Structures are given as C-alpha cells and as structure tokens.
Amino acid sequence: MSDWTPEAGTPPVSTPGEPDPPQDGPVADAPSFEPAEPAPLGVERTPTGRAEVDALLERLADADHLPADGHTEVYEDVHRGLKSALTSLDARPAGDARPPAAPGPPRPGPTPAYDNTHDHRS
Numbered sequence: 001m002s003d004w005t006p007e008a009g010t011p012p013v014s015t016p017g018e019p020d021p022p023q024d025g026p027v028a029d030a031p032s033f034e035p036a037e038p039a040p041l042g043v044e045r046t047p048t049g050r051a052e053v054d055a056l057l058e059r060l061a062d063a064d065h066l067p068a069d070g071h072t073e074v075y076e077d078v079h080r081g082l083k084s085a086l087t088s089l090d091a092r093p094a095g096d097a098r099p100p101a102a103p104g105p106p107r108p109g110p111t112p113a114y115d116n117t118h119d120h121r122s
Helices: 051-065 068-090
Strands: none
Touching: 051 068
C-alpha cells in the first residue's frame, strides 16, 4: 500500500489491474458499430482498345457506390459480358463464307515397343 495521494485538481491515475474511472458524457473515441458508407476504391482501369470490353470494365465503377451485398450483381453482369466478348473472338466474321478447314491426314502415332514376353524359341 502506498501513502502517496494526488494533489488537489490533479486527475486520478489508474494503475494496472484497476478499472478506469467512469466518464461523464459520451466518449469521443467510442467505436461505431454502424457499417461504413460505400467508398470508391480508386482502382484505375487501363483502356483495352475494344469498346465493348472498355464499357464493361467501366461498369465495375458502379460497385463503388453500392453496399457490399450489391457488388455481386455488378460483378456477375460484367463477367457475363466479358465471357461473351471472349466467345465472340472464336466466331467467324459475318462476311467469311469459307467452310472450316478440313482436317489433314492422320499423323502416325508412336511405334509400339516390341514385346518379347511370349517369344520363346527353343
């Protein structure tokens, strides 16, 4: 036990293991349990040169203003559009009436190894 006592007008000091004294009024640094407002991430999007793809990538900015549970709809929409754009790269141009190239002659496969398991000569 200590005989030390604080001087008049000095705020009380707590020691480890001793609870802090109660505060009068609201605490300024109290944590808030409310969700934060949506905020842009500030991710820069580099243009690809393909208008369709660039428009889809710009659509991602719509998610910046939505709460997290609204992001899924935007991401799925952009994913469908990008998938469609990639699939269209495999399609033939509309004016190309040529039939697909015929497959070439079959290539010979590897020569099977000689199996002499049953080759017993006496």
